Amino acid sequence: MGRYILRRLLSAIPVLIGISVIVFAIMAMIPGDPATAILGSYATPENVAELNRDLGLDQPLVQRYFIWLGNLVQGDLGRSFNLNRPVLDEVLERFNATLILAGTAFILCSFLGIAAGVISAARQYGFADKAITFAVLLGISIPSFFLGMMMILIFAVNLRWFPVSGMWPIYGTRDIWALIDHLTMPALALAVVATGVIARLSRSAMLEVLRQDFIRTARAKGVRERGIIWRHALRAAMVSIIPVLGIQAGFVLSGAVYIERVFQWPGIGQMLVDAILRRDILLVQGGVVFVAACYVLFNIIVDVAQSLLDPRIKT
Amino acid sequence: MMAFLKLLARNQLALAGLIVMGLVVLLAVLTPILPLADPDVTNTPARFTPPFSEGAILGTDHLGRDLLSRLMWGTRLSLAVGFAAAFIAATIGAAIGIISGYYGGRTDNIIMRFVDVLMAFPYILLALAIVAALGPGLMNALIAVAAVNIPFFARNIRGITVGIAHKEFVDAARLAGLSDAKIILTEILPNVLPVIVIAMSTTVGWMILETAGLSFLGLGSQPPQADLGSMLGEARSALITNPHTSLVPGVMILIIVMAINLLGDGVRDALDPRLKSGALSRPLPATLVARDRQTGETADGTALLELSQLETQFHIGPRIYRAVGGVDLQIQPGECLGLIGESGSGKSVTALSIMGLVASPPGKITGGSVYYRGEELVGAPYELLRSLRGRKVAYIFQDPLATLHPLYTVGDQLIEAVRVHRKVPKAEARAHAIELLKSVRIPNAEDRVDNYPHEMSGGMRQRVGIAMALANDPDVIIADEPTTALDVTVQAQILTLLDDLRRERDVAILFITHDFGVVAQLCDRVAVMYAGRIVEQGTTDEILATPAHPYTRRLMACVPELGGGRRRLEAIPGLPPVVDKLPAGCAFADRCDKVRAACREGNITLDEIGATRRVRCIAPEIEEVPA
Numbered sequence: 032m033g034r035y036i037l038r039r040l041l042s043a044i045p046v047l048i049g050i051s052v053i054v055f056a057i058m059a060m061i062p063g064d065p066a067t068a069i070l071g072s073y074a075t076p077e078n079v080a081e082l083n084r085d086l087g088l089d090q091p092l093v094q095r096y097f098i099w100l101g102n103l104v105q106g107d108l109g110r111s112f113n114l115n116r117p118v119l120d121e122v123l124e125r126f127n128a129t130l131i132l133a134g135t136a137f138i139l140c141s142f143l144g145i146a147a148g149v150i151s152a153a154r155q156y157g158f159a160d161k162a163i164t165f166a167v168l169l170g171i172s173i174p175s176f177f178l179g180m181m182m183i184l185i186f187a188v189n190l191r192w193f194p195v196s197g198m199w200p201i202y203g204t205r206d207i208w209a210l211i212d213h214l215t216m217p218a219l220a221l222a223v224v225a226t227g228v229i230a231r232l233s234r235s236a237m238l239e240v241l242r243q244d245f246i247r248t249a250r251a252k253g254v255r256e257r258g259i260i261w262r263h264a265l266r267a268a269m270v271s272i273i274p275v276l277g278i279q280a281g282f283v284l285s286g287a288v289y290i291e292r293v294f295q296w297p298g299i300g301q302m303l304v305d306a307i308l309r310r311d312i313l314l315v316q317g318g319v320v321f322v323a324a325c326y327v328l329f330n331i332i333v334d335v336a337q338s339l340l341d342p343r344i345k346t
Numbered sequence: 347m348m349a350f351l352k353l354l355a356r357n358q359l360a361l362a363g364l365i366v367m368g369l370v371v372l373l374a375v376l377t378p379i380l381p382l383a384d385p386d387v388t389n390t391p392a393r394f395t396p397p398f399s400e401g402a403i404l405g406t407d408h409l410g411r412d413l414l415s416r417l418m419w420g421t422r423l424s425l426a427v428g429f430a431a432a433f434i435a436a437t438i439g440a441a442i443g444i445i446s447g448y449y450g451g452r453t454d455n456i457i458m459r460f461v462d463v464l465m466a467f468p469y470i471l472l473a474l475a476i477v478a479a480l481g482p483g484l485m486n487a488l489i490a491v492a493a494v495n496i497p498f499f500a501r502n503i504r505g506i507t508v509g510i511a512h513k514e515f516v517d518a519a520r521l522a523g524l525s526d527a528k529i530i531l532t533e534i535l536p537n538v539l540p541v542i543v544i545a546m547s548t549t550v551g552w553m554i555l556e557t558a559g560l561s562f563l564g565l566g567s568q569p570p571q572a573d574l575g576s577m578l579g580e581a582r583s584a585l586i587t588n589p590h591t592s593l594v595p596g597v598m599i600l601i602i603v604m605a606i607n608l609l610g611d612g613v614r615d616a617l618d619p620r621l622k623s624g625a626l627s628r629p630l631p632a633t634l635v636a637r638d639r640q641t642g643e644t645a646d647g648t649a650l651l652e653l654s655q656l657e658t659q660f661h662i663g664p665r666i667y668r669a670v671g672g673v674d675l676q677i678q679p680g681e682c683l684g685l686i687g688e689s690g691s692g693k694s695v696t697a698l699s700i701m702g703l704v705a706s707p708p709g710k711i712t713g714g715s716v717y718y719r720g721e722e723l724v725g726a727p728y729e730l731l732r733s734l735r736g737r738k739v740a741y742i743f744q745d746p747l748a749t750l751h752p753l754y755t756v757g758d759q760l761i762e763a764v765r766v767h768r769k770v771p772k773a774e775a776r777a778h779a780i781e782l783l784k785s786v787r788i789p790n791a792e793d794r795v796d797n798y799p800h801e802m803s804g805g806m807r808q809r810v811g812i813a814m815a816l817a818n819d820p821d822v823i824i825a826d827e828p829t830t831a832l833d834v835t836v837q838a839q840i841l842t843l844l845d846d847l848r849r850e851r852d853v854a855i856l857f858i859t860h861d862f863g864v865v866a867q868l869c870d871r872v873a874v875m876y877a878g879r880i881v882e883q884g885t886t887d888e889i890l891a892t893p894a895h896p897y898t899r900r901l902m903a904c905v906p907e908l909g910g911g912r913r914r915l916e917a918i919p920g921l922p923p924v925v926d927k928l929p930a931g932c933a934f935a936d937r938c939d940k941v942r943a944a945c946r947e948g949n950i951t952l953d954e955i956g957a958t959r960r961v962r963c964i965a966p967e968i969e970e971v972p973a
Binding site for chain 1: 459460462463464466467468469470471472474475476477478479480482551555558559562563564565578582585586589592596599600603604607608611627628629631698701703705732733734735736737740741743745748749750751752753754762763766767798800814817
């Protein structure tokens with residue numbers, strides 16, 4: 032097992048390098064001169080040249096990449112000129128908030144989606160199946176940002192169950208209950224689309240498995256229907272559900288960008304959008320590389336989970 | 347193509363999606379010539395007019411602009427951007443995919459590694475990075491969304507191309523000296539085009555949603571121009587005071603995406619052959635039983651298991667396959683009855699019908715009865731059936747790799763077999779599982795109990811299958827070709843094991859096989875099955891010595907004899923009849939060398955020709971068994 036994890040970690044290195052190259056290349060395409068952007072249009076050519084030298088921008092592109100990569104490996108993502116603080120500090124702080132939001136949504140969509148899919152398959156063509164299928168269609172069709180806005184309107188403004196936005200109360204204690212209070216709506220809104228996708232896939236994976244011979248064997252043993260569905264069929268179906276959970280995690284992370292905007296959640300998506308609008312390139316660059324790397328690592332965890340679940344995978 | 351459109355039309359939801367989408371597109375196309383207010387003219391005094399007001403059916407926004415007009419123009423823009431992004435992504439992605447798949451080798455390797463890296467990004471990060479580089483704006487958002495989706499198309503199309511690139515017609519074109527470019531354009535592209543179109547149609551909703559999302563964040567269309575996303579983004583600040591400004595564009599996005607999803611689902615379903623054949627429907631816990639079925643009579647009160655006039659059919663679309671057409675069998679305690687026939691003769695379906703294990707739908711028991719110790723099982727409450735399964739009547743199936751659960755250890759599966767019927771502690775059940783493995787002569791049972799099925803050989807797996815059947819000391823074991831998937835030497839071992847266990851434990855066996863050699867070794871009596879009916883029945887010795895039905899005689903001639911070799915092996919000419927179109931009279935008539943006109947008329951009955959012999963033939967090979 033340890034060797035398998037190590038091997039997966041090693042195989043992630045080329046992907047991580049690829050990610051860094053792509054992000055660097057995209058950022059290098061930006062027209063204009065960062066130094067001019069930082070100093071404003073009244074800067075003298077001497078000032079611009081000086082800043083360029085300080086930033087290392089007078090070097091050739093390839094060299095600049097390696098300098099940037101070297102700093103990156105040491106945890107130095109540069110400095111946000113707009114916020115005037117190290118990019119890494121800002122990214123870590125913001126990513127923490129995103130992780131709480133996206134992580135909760137991911138757990139929600141995994142459990143709800145799989146449960147809905149299993150029930151739907153177990154009651155194929157029955158009322159529960161039709162109801163779930165319809166709910167799923169609605170769920171995957173509604174834009175999460177619109178859903179979030181409607182939730183604010185109904186549950187925060189009209190019913191006053193939850194606060195309208197933010198992560199913490201403006202006044203009052205910052206305890207877990209305050210967090211849950213603020214987290215519930217954005218996490219649900221974020222989870223809806225992924226729940227629908229996972230439910231659909233779980234349903235078809237279950238239907239596929241339920242026709243297998245080993246299910247008939249279990250029935251011939253006299254296993255109760257509940258055991259057939261949840262112990263035999265779901266266990267086998269998980270083999271095809273888990274990789275989709277990995278993919279959906281990426282979509283949840285992506286959707287968080289919209290949800291953070293709707294609910295004013297101080298996460299990394301908000302940070303990136305603001306940074307783009309303010310042309311704070313280093314902050315965008317650092318944020319993108321950091322999140323992409325985290326996602327790659329997360330997918331390794333998914334692979335390891337898959338190998339734990341399926342003894343047929345050679346570890 | 348016509349068939350596909352028909353299928354699509356039959357799916358009402360897909361049709362609804364198509365109609366809604368058609369209407370939306372039509373309105374979007376007609377927008378410039380409709381009598382609408384100018385979408386960009388502000389009229390601040392009339393800001394936030396509620397819907398259904400004079401002159402503004404949907405009201406006005408925060409600058410007093412007519413929402414209906416803005417909605418129409420916004421929809422037009424969103425659709426255009428979504429379709430354009432899908433088209434660009436599909437074109438570039440397909441080109442990359444075709445090149446990668448067609449040339450293969452290093453080209454393929456480099457391109458696919460690059461695609462892998464692109465797909466390692468959560469898609470929106472890449473889109474944000476591109477927008478960051480190009481600057482906010484609708485055109486740039488379009489480029490970003492298209493770029494992010496290129497890897498998806500490239501990977502899919504590459505997969506298809508790889509499959510086509512080595513087909514004969516491509517090789518032929520190459521041999522004919524056509525250039526690569528020409529082959530790609532004339533041979534490959536026409537074959538992948540349908541896939542590209544379908545992939546595009548299923549992603550277009552997604553693209554509309556993504557561009558709307560970027561606009562919502564303020565990174566797409568810039569004021570005063572507005573697509574649906576930026577309308578929603580601008581309305582957000584007035585969400586609480588004037589929710590209609592948010593509702594109007596939001597509902598429109600929902601309608602568009604839902605219509606496209608419905609349509610996409612319909613396309614997918616219409617193309618999936620498994621849906622038509624019902625192969626995706628889930629089997630019920632027990633086989634369905636026809637309400638109006640004629641029950642069979644129990645003739646023999648002493649039998650352990652008795653099948654009486656049992657009929658099982660498969661209803662697939664308009665076709666009805668009569669897999670089992672009125673079978674009578676009795677199994678006495680401790681007896682081994684062989685049920686022999688070619689594949690497709692209905693012997694397995696007969697066996698599975700006993701405990702309601704025929705997959706249903708499409709299977710259905712349409713007539714007759716099964717009695718276990720005089721108790722009717724067909725149509726019995728599920729809980730009764732379940733409590734007998736594995737406890738009194740156990741099964742051994744053919745392919746032990748497919749019939750054991752791949753993700754549980756054999757120990758866990760044995761423990762479960764015990765614990766579904768008897769509430770014993772886990773440790774005790776485990777000890778019992780090891781005992782069971784020992785009783786089927788698995789060496790190192792203590793270690794083997796923790797093996798997964800894939801870690802065992804075929805013979806060992808089948809021993810596990812037998813151990814599982816023995817777990818609750820059943821009265822009857824139904825063995826459905828348990829040795830067919832095994833090597834000959836292993837076959838012999840398993841047969842010996844079954845024979846020993848039967849004598850030790852005094853368990854009755856219904857042994858299903860197509861092999862007379864196996865029958866001779868194991869069975870007390872034999873029933874020969876053809877096209878869903880018993881054609882001959884008797885003790886093993888009698889039938890082997892003097893087969894009465896022409897089919898039995900021919901079937902026996904198919905068996906090679908060890909050490910013999912002088913006799914010619916004879917296959918039976920022709921194929922068994924398809925059981926959805928059974929002929930009148932004898933089903934074997936077309937293949938029989940003794941066929942006469944009377945064979946094809948009326949029902950031929952299973953007649954007694956001796957104390958223990960029965961045959962369904964008007965001209966049996968022997969008239970009467972000497973007493």
